[in-house]
Amino acid sequence: MLDNKQWYQQFWPWFLISIPLSSIIVCAIIISVAMQHQDDLVTEDYYKKGRAIHLERQKLNRAHELQLIFSLSMDQHQMQLSQTHGQPHHGMLMIHFYHATMAAKDMSFQLTPDANSTYRFELPSLISGQWTIEIQNHDHSWRIRRKVRLDQARITLEA
Secondary structure, X not given: OOOXXXXXXXXXXXXXXXXXXXXXXXHHXXXXXXXXXXXXXXXXXXXXXXXXHXXXXXXXXXXXXXXXXXXXXXXXXXXEEEEEEOOOOOOOEEEEEEEOOOHHHOEEEEEOEOOOOEEEEEOXXXXXXXXXXXXXXXXXOOEEEEEEEOOOOEEEEEO
């Protein structure tokens, strides 16, 4: 039996057209999402970043020479940082928390010690997972940097 309908009135031409048309629509959606949410992990000026890493090694080596070890303990939102080894440091410290994939979650704190040379601070929200913690003194002469999982109650940070 022959069907005398026009081509646009039949099912199969529309079915065959819908396959590439749906892939074009999905591709357009993926491209628009990718353009709106750019990747935080990609840096544009990788050469300057590489040179800065070389200069940063000097600060990491200085912390190693001083044999600095800090202990970070946490209880809900309350964090406590204390020095456990090395040349005593009683001045102001900077501590930075860098999230592994989302730069919007990065945090920095300027800490001053109490009478027992313990640094206390509160986090704005409960954090867990993979983070890079960086501690440095106020004159930026040394730096300690470690990748840690913040699922533990106590973390040791050493040069």
